[in-house]
Amino acid sequence: MAELKTIKKTVYMSGEPVEIYMREMLKPCTQEELDKMSVEERENYKYLPPLNNRTYIAEDGIECMQDVPVKMRDGITIYADIYKPVGEGKYPLIISWSFYGKRPFEGQSEWQIMGVPPQTVSNMSKFESPDPGYWCRRGYAVANVDPRGIGHSEGDFIQFGTQDAQDGYDFIEWAAEQPWCNGRIGMAGNSCVAMTQLRIASQCPPHLVCIAPWEATTDMYRESLCEGGIPARSFVRMVMAEAVGPNYIDDTPDNLTLYPYINCTYWKDKDPIWENIKIPVYLTACWNHFHLRGSFNAFRRIKSKKKWIRAHRNFEWPDAYANENLQDLERFFDRYLKLERNGWELTPRVRIEVQDVYEFNYMTNRAEDSFPLKRTKYEKLYLNAANMTMQNTPVENEASVSYDSKTGEVTFDYRFEEDTEITGYMKLRLYVAAESYNDMDLFINVQKLSTTKEFLPITLFGEPHPGVWGKMRVSRRKLDEKLSTDYNPVQAHTCDEKLEPGQIVPVDIEIVPTSRFWHKGQYIRVQISGRYIREDWFEPLIWDTDNHGNHLIYTGGQYESFLQIPVIPPKFQDGDIIIR
Secondary structure, X not given: OOOOOEEEEEEEEOOEEEXXXXXXXXXXXXXXXXXXXOHHHHOOEEEOOOOOOEEEEEEOOEEEEEEEEEEOOOOOEEEEEEEEEOOOOOEEEEEEEOOOOOOOOOOOOOOOOOXXXXXXXXXXXXXXXXXXXXXXXXXXXXXXXXXXXXXOOOOOEOOOOHHHHHHHHHHHHHHHOOOOEEEEEEEEEEOHHHHHHHHHHHOOOOOEEEEEEEOOOOOHHHHHHOHHHOOOOHHHHHXXXXXXXXXXXXXXXXXXXXXXXXXXXXXXXXXXXXXXXXXXXEEEEEXXXXXXXHHHHHHHHOOOOOEEEEEEOOOHHHHHHOHHHHHHHHHHHHHHHOOOOOOHHHOOOXXXXXXXXXXXXXXXXXXXXXXXXXXXXXXXXXXXXXXOEEEOOOOOOOEEEEEEOOOOEEEEEEEXXXXXXXXXXXXXXXXXXXXXXXXXXXEEEEEEEOOOOOEOOEEEOOEEOOOEEEEEEHHHOOEOOOOOOOOOOOEOOOOOOOOOOOOOEEEEEEOOOEEEEEOOOOEEEEEEEOOOOOOOOOOOOOOOOOOOOEEEEEEEOOEOOEEEEEEOOOOEEEOOEEEO
């Protein structure tokens, strides 16, 4: 196999020239070309049918305008497959925009939709995208787009940047003028297909009416490539490796090495412009998925007065294609793309599933009007290294505990004396030291234990989730004063502050939001380690840790280490009668 070439290239980001690493993508080729290649040669190529601009019947009642060319403002041509009901008519359009390939058997063809039974989704649907087999039968058109550089589309592909967002603007404004479109356009899809929506909406295309970004990473640096300041290149590299196109893709893992701090044009160019997003937005968030932080970050920062979020325990794919959720999304699109007066505005702004244990919820789709919840009471559980517990009053005596940074872990437990709901953001204040090194990586899980201290996980696809998480490289402990709040510390990532061996420093660790119920007598556990601890958890997440020797955790006295939890009191209580 010939190594895919990586080059340095100057591109324009937010109007500024920026030198970045770009990597060759898998090259598109026909089946005939593929058949002539050796096994080794094939590894750098991917089957892609030649361009064939035509209109054909894709399924009964649905026609496809295939490989439609659309010219961008700089002359580059991209291609889209557009599905619509058969015959003449003007329809609202839903766009899927991502580099996954505009047909199921192009690009990332081997990806499966875990948790979704076969034939639930038609062969017209892109990965993680709205299914034309559903939407076209309800009076919508659907566009599956290959962005710049993907498939047969011309140019190089810059991931989640201004260039991609401007191309989205150009495509939307082109589509609005087509004879089959009613001029009202929305966007939908999960994960990558959600992330692009927020960037495109930031450009304010006049005919983009609403978006539905379900499960979206919003801060590529903090949530994907360098969570907690700990580099995590492998997952993004795995996804990039399946991209198919004639030229080059923005190599974000290598560019993390080139641009290690967040305060530069390269990373800023990948941020949505939150103040520009004022159209209706329907978000979702899975409590147990790595898009979680991003979804709530989007909900909090979008300036639209018409925004909704639904937070759930299920994985994104079965949630997205479940019948009740498709119908819910249809009501949203009917309201804003078809202008139906269907009462959508009465939908609660926030709906949450309060998780309990395994696949069971304590409450489902409970209505709230804000996030974090306005009635939240923040309480501190103080860590005590003398007995490895937590307590609700400060610990008087100083103590410490150590663990091997590469193989060990420590846990602190607290028993709830009454039923307790935790919904919102936790944070962990620790006083820490590296015994013989200048840095330390901390991996945090917050877990639920039974009354007899057995681990009670949430399960997805039958596998135990490690727990609500946080991460921190201690040399990146400096916080962003503008983004941080008392309940949600956010790291600045503008410098490294290395440790002296044995130096004790306080760190405030951001814990992703959650919603979970502890029954009386059950325990909450804080698990601290120098590695990501998981048992059979399926996502291929790997961090480039930098640990040596022992880590030390200090508690008590001047070292007030604590877990701050968002406790939710009942909405109403009358004696023993509790309404949550």
